[in-house]
Amino acid sequence: MQKLLVCYKWVLDEQDIKIAGDLSLDTGRAKYKISDYDKNAIEEGVLLAEKHGAGVEALTFGTEAARQSLKDALSRGLDKVYWIGDEAGKQADAFVTANILAAAVNKIGSFDLILCGEGSSDSYSQQTAPRLAGLLGVPAITYVQQLTVVDGRIVAIRKLGDCTEEITVTGPAVISVLPEINKPRIPGLKQVMAAAKKPSEEIKVTDLGLAAEKLTPKVRSTSLKGYSMDRKKVIFKEANPADNVAKLVASLAQEGLC
Structure with a gap:
């Protein structure tokens, strides 16, 4: 294994998003971040590269705001980041995203392994990796x-409901990882400063040779609202904790919840 690529997405930080009275989302003060799921993909790529002496690069597609992600991504151990900032990123679904990423990969060159997060922390469609x-x-x-990579072969343990499945393939391959695969590192001052000296390269969508239909979303988001939950706020105050539990279970059973 000589070369790895990680795909990641630059998204709004959900903890900064506020829900207004009409349930619309207020993103006016929301900052951006690398999708939490993609941080796991970056970490796994860097760990594999460190273990096998391979190079590891990254690719991201979004709006012009994707440029802001470069320093953070490079501080996490990547050698280089390719980024695509285009207006198409505003309404891009998994269909458009996969088309652009695939065209960019073909332009950049071959890789032994491409890693993605299982989904992005904004839309979480889980389609990009399989489409790619x-x-x-x-x-x-x-x-x-x-x-793991053993004798040049990729060995992956998949989590499927209440069981696991072991898959062995010879690269190249695209793999989407779950958050439990690792714990992403937190870059220190030294890593952040070193990131400023690492290379990044912009790729223009217009240079990818994609037809207009490949850049037209199959799914469009017309509106997005927060979820409103009305709680009954029933409090059980029996002296014996066991009695409180019994009343809670009886109440849930009465509503058909258990």
Whole structure:
């Protein structure tokens, strides 16, 4: 294994998003961040690269705001980041995203392994990795909770409900990882400063040779609202904790919840 690529997304930080009285989302003061799921993908790529002496680069697609992600991404151990900032990123669904990423990969060059998060922390469609693999004509392995490379072969443990599945493939392949696969590092001052000296390269969508239909979303978001939950706020105050539990269970059973 000589070269790895990690795909990540620059998204709004959900903790900064406020819900207004009409349930509309107020993102006016929301900052951006690398999607939490993609941080796991970056970490796994860097760990594999460190273990096998490979190079590890990243690719991100979004609006012009994606430029802001470069320093953070590079401080996490990546060698280089390719970024695509285009107006198409505003309404891009998994169809458009996969088309652009695949075209960019073909332009950049071949990789032994491409890693993605299982989903992004904004839309979480879980479609980008499988679509990307299909477009590149390579195997896709999803829901991966453990990943190793043995004698040039990729061994992945997938989490499927109440069981696991072991898959072995010869690269190149596209793999989407679960959050439990690792704990992403927190870059220190030294890593942040070193990131400023690492290379990044912009790729223009217009240079990818994609037809207009490949840049037209299949799914469009017309509105987005917060979820309103009305709680009954029933409090059980029996002296004996066991009595409180019994009343809680009886109340839930009465409402058909258990």
